[in-house]
Amino acid sequence: AQSVSQHNHHVILSEAASLELGCNYSYGGTVNLFWYVQYPGQHLQLLLKYFSGDPLVKGIKGFEAEFIKSKFSFNLRKPSVQWSDTAEYFCAVTVTPLNNNDMRFGAGTRLTVKP
């Protein structure tokens, strides 16, 4: 079945540690990939997106992600996390040329950064 998988349900890190959150998808065709963050009590915010071009994309707040087509992956990374990065992180996929922006989310990864 078509799906978006996030491997880690809960990640706990200390400040300044490096972060990598996994995301794999099983959709065929041309995919558009997104990472969203949901801080406690706040709305979903777009961190970064990929739809074509350079497979290494940079987003806000120092985050980046790499699209590896052969591995159907779009992992999120940050070299040095801060306490303020504590949040829920969602990977999401849409598929073109369906052209209907039917976005499917992964289950989410809760990141806790200890000060």
Place this chain on the structure above:
Amino acid sequence: DTEVTQTPKHLVMGMTNKKSLKCEQHMGHRAMYWYKQKAKKPPELMFVYSYEKLSINESVPSRFSPECPNSSLLNLHLHALQPEDSALYLCASSQGPAGWQPQHFGDGTRLSIL
């Protein structure tokens, strides 16, 4: 602050009540969405409106009735809801319906069914 405004922020209603959730954006976006999010779960798509026309209905029960009066407004009419419908209801918008256009989310309406 998000540019997608949802009202009310919280709603408590009985199973026989009729209420409506509202969503508004003034970014000129032509696609709007309703999602349902249960605690500790990802958002699940309910409806998509593209150019004010319903383009996706993800097999949502008829007790949820969407409406798009114009390109800036999206409503979700609620009637005879069940306790399992208690959740955070998110509205989102995007510039257009193309899959590469990111969606902008509102803060949500937290709905509790008594």
